[in-house]
Structure formats: C-alpha cells, structure tokens
Amino acid sequence: MKNWNFQRYASSANVILEFAESIAVSRSKCLAGTGITEAILSASHGEISAEQELHLIRNLLEQTGNPPGLGFQVGQRYKLTAYGIWGFALISSPTFRSAIEIGLRYLDLSYAFTEIKLVEKPHQAEVYLTAENLPADVEHFLIERDAIATATMQREIYSSLIPVEELSLTIPAPGPEIEAQYKNVMGTVPRFNSDCNRAVFDARFLDVPLPRANQQTMQMSLEQCQSILQQRRQLTGVSGKVRTLLLDSPGQFPSMEDSANRLCVTSRTLRRQLATEGKTYRGLVDEVRQDLAEALLQTGHMTIEEIADRLGYAEPANFFHAFKRWKGITPLMYRQTQQTK
Template identity: 40%
Template sequence: MNALRAITSVRLQVAYAAEQGIPVSRSLAGSGLNAGMLQQSDATIEAEQELTVVRNLCEQLDDPVAHGLAMGQRYHLSSYGVWGFALLSSQTFGDAIRLGLRYLGLTFAFLDIRLEEIGDQAFLVLDDTALEEAVRPYLLARDSSAIMVVQEELFSLRVPLTTLNLRLPPRDPAPFEAVFGRTPTFSAARSEAAFTQELLTMLLPQANPVTARLCEEQCHQLLVQRHSRGGMAARVRRRLLQQPGRYPDMEALAEEMHMSSRTLRRHLGKEGTGYQELMDEVRRMLAEQWLTLGILTLEEISERLGYSELSNFIHAFRRWTGQSPARFRRERKEEG
C-alpha cells in the first residue's frame, strides 16, 4: 500500500460510479485528481489518492458491499499490465499465486493477502484489519471479487472453494454465491477463501517459463521504481537499506532526520504506512533476494536482517509469505 500505483483502478471505479449516477467531480473530490488525468494510461498515483476516491464512493453508494462485489468483476488480468502477464505465463496455479503475492504492490489491492497451506487445504487470507471501517467492507468485497476474476481467467473456469469466511455482517448470500460459487460464512473472525491444496499443482494452459521469468524481472524493476520515488516512506526505506540489520528504533531514526518521532509517524501515516511496516517490507525484500541467490545460510540471513534468533526470522518470513524460508529457497531453486 506504500508504493505508487497505476491510475487504472481509479479510472475503472469512477466509470462505474458514473453509471450509478455519481458525477466524476464528486468521485474525485479531494483526491488531487481530475478527469483529464484519468485518460493518461501511464499515470501513477499515491494509494491515499485512490482511498480518497473510495471514501467518496462509499459515501454515495447505497450498498457499498454489493457495489464492491460488482466492481471487483471489472478487474481483468489485462488491467494489471505486466503483473497479469506474469501470472498467465506461470507454470502452475501455485506458482501464479506466489508470484502474484510477491508483487502484490503492483496491483490495486488494499487487502494484505497471503497464502497459508494447512493440511490438505490452501487458504488465501484476506486481511483487512489495517483498513478504516468506512471503506473496509467495500474494499473486502471488491478485492476478493477481483481475485475470483483473476483465477477464472487463469484457468477459464472457477476454482471450487471449500470454505469462504468473511468479516462482514450477515446479509443476502445470493450475490456472493454468484461470484464465489459458494455460500459464505458471515461474521467470521478473519476473511479467507480455502481450496484443496492439490489445485496448487495444476498446470496453467498458457504456461511459458521464459516469458514468466522475463515478466517477473519486469515486475521487480517496476516495483523498485514505484517504491523509490519521493515521499517520507521512500526516505525511510533508503535509510533502512543502507545498513541492513542495523535498524535504528523510530526515535533514533527521527533524530537522524531532524524531526520528532511524532512528526515522522504523522508523515508516514499520511502515506498509508508506518515504521514497522517499512522495516518488514525491507527485511522481506532482502530475505527473498538472499534466499534466491542461495549463497548465504539461513542463520547468516537471519543475522544480517537483525534477528537475534533464527526462529524469529522463520516466524516473520512465514507471516510475510505463508511459507518457510527453506521452502521458498527450494521452490526458487526448482524454478531456476
């Protein structure tokens, strides 16, 4: 949620809102965007600008959850650019999911999505806990609906879900059944969609290892570009990358930057992030790079990332990616 993002998602939502009778000017109010910018295909915006548009829509739409489900159906793979092509050319469904989550920052999702494999089930956890309540139901419906579009376009069929739990109050299940092919359990402790783990090994019809590798390289370059531009979050990231493993606490970093920790926290909050989130992001990026290179041991990587115990690093990596560092390294080696 920290990086710049394409304006595509705002364009799609403003067009949908116009169909519901909401003027473009009202949809864009307070976002710093205008109708002309929506026509610039290569324009990038801050996540907060899209959130402003989402807040406007939620204030105007009669049923944000129902409209979120409908809106999500408009996010086709082609909407995501190179990220979509990378998924299409992946070898298996599992490869596509893991690649997609590695570069989730190139999508329009506001949910923190991760894959967990437990027993014979695979769970896509749709974590919406960081979202403000005014927009959370809409974005949960929108992003989860968009996920179904992506997987249907990968397979040309809908993956059968074994479980659909949603952190939404009880309501008419029919619209959800139409999108997900399953009746949801409402008022769940967390939102998640589960399917049998064996589906992760299903081959994709347009698999192409060479294209997948090229697309992933482009995804990495694009993500770096979007993260490196401007803002307080970018300054903090650059500082954390200068001395991996020697991370100052927030007070010390704020002093380095000649401001109070309260001011730094406020600036980061305006950009939709926080110090711990940025530290986790940098650690994850470095961990994935070092694991892929295969030169350092897990203990060395853990130490370089500033963890006092290997178990703490393994726990953090599982939280970030849904799998252990050893498994990640093994899969990357097999892909190579």
C-alpha cells in the same frame, strides 16, 4: 493508522469510474476533491496514491448511498488486463501455486487494500484477507471488492472456477439477491459476519498446470514488476532513511535498535513509524538484500558464496532460499538469464 500515501497505477480508479457511470453516478462528483485528473486517468502509466483512491471510493459510497453488494459489483470488474504487467506475470505462471506466490510477492502492484496470505495444510489451502489496517468507513466495501476481484482473477488464471469448500467474510449479509450472485461467482454462499475473511479449497489445485503458462513471458513480467517496485521505493519518509542506513553497511546491517539510535528515536517509536508507512524493519532489510543481490549477480565478478557472505548470510543455503522466494529461481539461474541478455 496506516499511511496510504504510496503510489499505484490509476487503472483501478478507471474501473471504479466506469462502474459509477454504468449506474448513472456522476463522474465529476466521484472525482471531486481527489486530485485525480483526467490527464492522469488517460495516461498509459498514470499513477495516483492509495489515499486518492480511498477518497474516490468514499465519494462513490456517498453518491450511491452504499447499498448492500456494492463492493461485489465493483469487484467483478477487475479483470487481469486492469493490472498490467502484474496480471501477465500471474497468467503466464506454470501452476496456480506459483501464480499465488508471485501475486503475493508483488502484491504492492495490485489494487488490494486488504493484506492477503496463503496457508497450506495437508489437504487444504486457505487464502486469508486481513482487514485490520483498513479505514472503518470503507472497510466492508474494500473487503467485498478485494474478495470478488480475487475470485474473478482466479477464474481468468485457471480458466475455470476452483471449487471453494468454505467461504467466510466478516461483512454483514447483503440479502438473498446478492447472496445468489455470490453463489454464481464463487460457487458457494459465504458465511457472513464471520471472525475472518477466508476461502478454503482442495490443496491439489495448487499444482495443476495453468493453460496459458509461458516461462519467457513470466520471466519478462517478473523483471518488469521488480523494476517498477524499485522505482517506487523512493528514499522518502522514515523507511527511506532506514534504507539509506542499510545501504551504507551491506553485510553488516545494523539492528533495529542501532538504526533507531542513529535516527535519534527509540526502537518502539521506529517500529511504529515504519508501520504507518506499511513497512517493517525486517522487510526493509529483505528489500535491500534483494536489490544488492540482483546487482551483484549481474556483475558476475563474485561467486554466489561470496555474495551470500557480503549480504550477511551465515550460510549460502540461506541466501539460496531467500533468493528463490524473491525471484522464483535460484541465484545461479538468475545470473545465467542475465548473461544471455
């Protein structure tokens, strides 16, 4: 079972509570036992854990009886403004492709509980929502909420609805009334009770310029997104111990087996412990490399080739590709932007 004890902004809780109040469901009953206070909810950067949000959702389901389409109704309320700087980064991106890439890169700053991925084919693009780690009692609600929230964001980013050629959801059919609402929001009625959660659309839409693209706004937003993520990467739990080991030996990162030995566990146990915290060993190596790369590029004392070597890359080209995946720009461009500040 995944560990949901990681932080996120409380804006999502506010969205849920506003919906509850709109259907005359008690705010206090939704908050009961969550540990979420009104002070946290009213703070500009108030944070709660994902576990607290799950508790809030369970309370909502209990108070409403979890009627069909509840996730649909809540998901429609997730406008880009609710996501803060993450939303600004998406809407200021040059193309829909870059918006998706940025969204996935900083997905931890969203409110999604499902894991999202993009698969490109010669003429089609497929977006998948994976729900294998979701608690069973809230799984259907979260799939529906995340699917509709994603569609709502897409409409805002693109200023119109991208036609969906095929839409599949694993949740049960909610009935004709809700299905008609799906068609209005997503352009098609999903195939319910499917074996995966997938939306398919024409791949040409990926590279169409977005109407509110702004390079400066996007770059500023990306830097803030990265700063927030770094602040949240506290050295706690097993993943914190692994990060400490990695930071102690940059350029010669220990293998997972070596780290497991130093932590006095088997590699299998370490893999399982990291999974409960939503982490992988390779992902932690990637995080540490990114943090070190940014710090070394900002100092300006080492060449990019020397930095690539320091971070353990056999070829500078491998570092170039990795850095562009992290930041959307090359290491040289990143260094130049830092020097002009």
